[in-house]
Amino acid sequence: MGLVIVGARGYAKVVVDIAIRCGYKDIIFLDDDESMKACMGYPVVGNLCLAKEYSESDFFIAVGNPITRERIYNMLSGDGMHFVTLIHPNAVIAEAVSIGFGSVVMAGAVINSDSRIGNGCIVDTGSTVDHDDLIEDFVHVAVGSHLAGMVHIGRRTWIGAGATVSNNVNICGDCMIGAGAVVIKDIDVAGTYAGVPVRRINGLHFRAQ
Ligand SMILES: CC(C)(COP(=O)(O)OP(=O)(O)OC[C@H]1O[C@@H](n2cnc3c(N)ncnc32)[C@H](O)[C@@H]1OP(=O)(O)O)[C@@H](O)C(=O)NCCC(=O)NCCS
Structure with missing residues (x-):
């Protein structure tokens, strides 16, 4: 199963390390900041608008701001995305x-x-x-x-x-x-x-x- 991590900044670096230890190999990032191209060697493939293209993957939101994290969570949940713990x-x-x-x-x-x-x-x-x-x-x-x-x-x-x-x-x-x-x-x-x-x-x- 692939993993899509939303957010590719500092917090995401810790998350990707844990994801690897949990067995994920196929990992990509989405980030609305177009200057972000990769995080810890894994690609930032585009912005949040692309999320639906990866609806078969697991999702995790690596965004520190709790208001933004909640907003993205609710949006992607509404689109049927599955969040991993x-x-x-x-x-x-x-x-x-x-x-x-x-x-x-x-x-x-x-x-x-x-x-x-x-x-x-x-x-x-x-x-x-x-x-x-x-x-x-x-x-x-x-x-x-x-x-x-x-x-x-x-x-x-x-x-x-x-x-x-x-x-x-x-x-x-x-x-x-x-x-x-x-x-x-x-x-x-x-x-x-x-x-x-x-x-x-x-x-x-x-x-x-
Ligand atoms: C509490 C906090 C959010 C306030 O940030 P801020 O709004 O930028 O506040 P300021 O730096 O303007 O400080 C306002 C006043 O509170 C004091 N203050 C700020 N943080 C303090 C703290 N943690 N403990 C004691 N006093 C603190 C400042 O000395 C200042 O006092 P003064 O008015 O007498 O000069 C911030 O200082 C803080 O502690 N953040 C936590 C960071 C953290 O834990 N990160 C973990 C990431 S995993």
């Missing part, structure tokens, strides 16, 4: 964990028992998701971040590199949690949060690309 062989996935379509679990990540990961999520390198966590669609748990048990992360929220979320904490959707932040209480309002413990900052917020 990519799990690095050196990730540790416990019993009774569910991981949605189009999600990736990278090297060194650990997901513990009874946690649920939605569609289009990124569980990044060396991050941990402990027991009974609920991670909604298009969430990014960035490199080296740690979610304790019984945590709930809302749709499209981004947990920054090395951040820690304490047990039983709920973070609503559309939040950016800064690198190294520590979240010890629920966050109910979408926005950007940073610091130890976190406070809301007037930071950048994701916009669709």
